[in-house]
Amino acid sequence: MMSVELPRMLLAVAGTLALVMVVVTSIRAARRRLRYESWHLLHLYAYLGVGLALPHQLWTGSDFVGSTAATVYWWTLYGLSAGAVLVYRVGLPAWRNWRHRLVVTRVVPEGPGLTSVLPDRGTARGAAGTAGQFFQWRFLDGPGWSRANPYSLSATPHGDQLRITVKNLGDGSSRVAGLRPGTRVLVEGPYGKLTGEHYTGGPVVLVACGIGVTPLLSLLGELPYQPGEATLIYRVRTEAELAFRSELEWFARHRGVRVVTLLGPRADHPSWLPADLAGHGGAATLRQIVPQVAASHLYVCGPEAWAESVRGAALEAGVAADRLHTELFSW
Secondary structure (H helix, E strand, C coil): CHHHHHHHHHHHHHHHHHHHHHHHCCCHHHHCCCCHHHHHHHHCHHHHHHHHHHHHHHHHCHHHHCCHHHHHHHHHHHHHHHHHHHHHHHHHHHHHHHHHCCEEEEEEEEECCEEEEEECCCCCCCCCCCCCCEEEEEECCCCCCCCCEEEEECCCCCCCCCCEEEECCCHHHHHHCCCCCCCEEEEEEEECCCCCCCCCCCCEEEEEEHHHHHHHHHHHCCCCCCCCCEEEEEEECCHHHCCCHHHHHHHHHHHCCEEEEEECCECCCCCCCECCCHHHCHHHHHHHHCCCHHHCEEEEEECHHHHHHHHHHHHHCCCCHHHEEEEECCC
16 A cells, blocks of 8 residues: 555655745745746646646545545546646647747847847738737747747737737847747747727727837727827837837827827836826826826736836726726736
């Protein structure tokens, strides 16, 4: 009996340790010390932890082995769960990548530390997701390809067209600028709820901070607003960091989008406004920029603390909670 129980206990201990590791690395203080790529890889061990820990209960727990019916029931649930993970986390992404066979065709500098990547348009059909969403990207260009990075679509996906824009903020993103045409691409997704699914028409306000403009730029091309109904508030520290000038001019000219740029360093206290405007109050400034903001759908994308400041100002300005859509550039 001991010879049978020992391997089962070892599996359970290994599974428990894997789950403890996932929990510990989820603590904010631990996350700050990890690169996103490492954090993402470590969290995949949650599947291994559950997979190793549960069989011990199914083999020995009285609730699971008390009758043949109970044993069959619980092992069936375990098998279905494991099968769902294999199908949707392994099989489906592998099939999609085999089907679409994405390949980098162009790498375009957009500004200081900012690079756009366009996969092969001929093979991207059906893999584009929805404007505002993001994928996990792996570029097969050498060491580090196995670590996935989340990048949002920065242009509206029209049929077979995809584009992402990446800011050089770490090891994974710094490699993007050096990609060459012909590099194979693996993707998982799409993910994210910052989409136009709940947009019911009328005025729309999009508030971006830095690289957070990318999913909002894709939404500008998809949402069915009328000329003069859309306002983009674009927050950056310096004019050199303003990206996509020509595209924003196109939206202003052809779709009547009003583009408001807010330049300057961050304030000493939490505020979504630059330091020279922070004393005016977030909600009051938002109402001043967009008088009809209370009747608008509002889309926000940027760093966590900044986005929370925008969200608080929007609610104070009268924006309904179900019309407030937020995507955080954090993990």
